[in-house]
Amino acid sequence: MAASVVVALLVAFLTPVVVAYLFTRRPKKPLPANLPPGSLGLPVIGHSLGLLRAMRRNTGEQWLRDRIHCYGPVSKLSLFGAPTVFVTGPAANKLVFTSEALAPKQPRCLPLILGRRNILELAGEDYRRVRGAMMQFLKPDSLRRYVGTVDAEVTRHLDALWAGRRTVTVLPLMKLLTFDIVATLLFGLERGAVRERLAAAFADMLEGMWSVPLDLPFTAFRRSLRASARARRVLEATLAEKKARLERGESSPGDDLVTCLASLRAEDGGGWQKQLLTDEEIVDNAMVVLVAGHDTSSVLMTFMVRHLAGDPATLATMVREHDEIAKSKADGEALTWEDLHNMRFTWRVALETLRMIPPIFGSFRRALEDMELDGYCIPKGWQVFWASSVTHMEPGIFRDPEKFDPSRFEGQTPPPYSFVAFGGGQRLCAGIEFARVETLVTMHHLVRRFRWRLCCKKNTFVRDPMPSPLNGLPIELERRDMASTTPTKSSE
Incomplete structure (x- = not known):
């Protein structure tokens, strides 16, 4: 039954697209002779289904490596109805993150749900203006004042939802924690109805x-659009209240x-001061912060917990550090920015986790003009697709890349541009320091309070599209002061 529904939806979706393609296509200018190797596949469908199947089976990286084996680090294919050039390697990463000739291109559903003025959709001066505004709060000099706030959120979360439990499921709890941190620190929302x-x-x-x-009744996309509208109303009301408090001098x-x-504020042409970002831009980027601060950090911390369950040596080194x-701290005293600076080994563990299992599989750009890479032409209007994990697992860059080190x-x-879990160049993630604070504070309290072992015999994960461990990673918990001095190994 479920399969027939999926087939019906695919037919309903693809049929009008194919018909439109057949009846509206127009002659195009001849393609350059020096296109990258590869095939565009069938019209509209191209290679999309193959990549999506591989991602759901967690073989997406192998799917891309097979392409590299056949065609090299630059190849052409068709993804999601558009001609695409897949690129990999440090030089390609540098091009993706620094070239003004490449504009962001997200899946069509994202700007419809998050808003068209979000930072993921912007380029050029608009991108620099919005990123610069966000960095006013997210830069280290600002965030150092809020370590104690994050510490309090983590402590409250562990006391309420971890302590006294025999088993917990890590991923949904980490998502709940990161939502609470974002709501408190970035949105200033107190606990309550709002x-x-x-x-x-x-x-x-x-x-x-x-x-x-597909904006049709009973589809997940329609439900997401409606939920997005509800979230935006909350954020719009929050913004209006905060602007009023600023005007009254109460904040x-x-x-x-x-x-x-x-x-x-910024000066307009007549010397008047105006709000640097529009209300729409503030709300759209609050939506992005909500998703990014919630998803990527929760995935990172979940996979750190997953790895430490089977790596007692790494866990022991982390425990000594914390x-x-x-x-040097009194009982119950909150962590400080200086304490985070001393968590060097823990942050290296986080970076190695990101190298091996980056939360973001890859993303797209759109060529604004004809470009060249490795002697091949990337035509104007084509997509450029990059995937961080391919470079991260390159033996010529990272020795023994399958080893956690x-x-x-x-x-x-x-x-x-070899390690690009946070992007790079002008596209370096604005929230990197915020993610570092979340991760280090959380791992400090986890490794000092608990030991754990995996409940599932199969230690696998899938991408949909972010990595998700089997069943959300259920673990058996044990208070550290009751545990043996030797960290417990995961079940075979």
């Missing part, structure tokens, strides 16, 4: 974030990200 409405709308919105953009720009963005930090990030850093 925050609960945002949480409910956000949960419904996520279900259709990566769905086929300051450093209170939270939304207040900070609302407070920023015990040493705790020695945090020392790769000690001392000498990887070559430029």
Whole structure:
């Protein structure tokens, strides 16, 4: 029954697209002779189904490596109805993250759900203006004041939902924690009805974030659009309240990200001061922050927990690092920015986790003009697709890439544009320091309070589109002061 419904939806979706393709296609200018090797496949469908199947089976990286074996690091294919050039390697990554001739191109559903003025959709001066505004709050000098706030959220979360439990499921709990941190620190929302409405709308919105953009009754995309509208109403009301508080002098720009963005001013042509970002831009980018701060950090911390369950040596080194930090603090005293600076080994573990299992599989750009890479032409209007994990697992860059080795990030850093879990160049993630604070504070309290073992015999994960461990990673918990001195190994 379920299969027949899926087939019916695919037919309903693809039939009008194919008909439109056949009856509206126009003669195009001849393609250049030096196109990359490869095939565009069938019209409209191209290679999309093959890549999606591979991602759901967690063989997406192998699917791309097979292409590289056949065609090299630059090849042409067709994805999601558009001619595409797949690129990999440091030089390609540099092009993707620095070239003004490449514009962002997200799946069609994302701007419809998150808003068209979000930072993922912007390029050029608009991108620099919005990113610069967000960095006013997300830069290290600002975030150092809020480590104690994050510490309090993590402590409250572990006391309420981990302590005293024999088993917990890690991924949904990590998502709940990161939502609470974003709601408190970035949106300034107190616990109560408003925050609960945002949480409910956000949960419904996520279900259709990566769905086929069919705005029809009973589709996941329609439900996600409606949930997005509810979340936006909450954020619009929050923004209006924060602007009013600023005007009355009852708040300051450093209170939270939304207040900070609302407070920023720029001169217009006549010398008047105006709001640097429009209300639409503030809300759209609050939506992006909500998704990015919730999903990527929760996935990272979940996979760190997953790895540490079977790596007692790495866990023991982390425990020593965090015990040493705790020695200098009074009972119950919150962590500080200086404490985070001393968690060097833990951050290397996080970076190695990101190298091996990056939350973002890859993304697209669109060529604004004819471009050249490795002697091949990328025609104007074509998509450019890159995938971080392929470069991350390149033996010529990372020795024994299948081995988990945090020392790769000690001392000498990887070559430029080789490790791109946070992007690079002008497209470096604006929230990298925020993610670092979330991750280090959470792991400090986890490894000092608990030991755990995996409940599932199969230690696998799938991508849909972000990596998700089997059953959300259920684990058996044990208080550290009751555990043996030797970390427990995961079940075989």
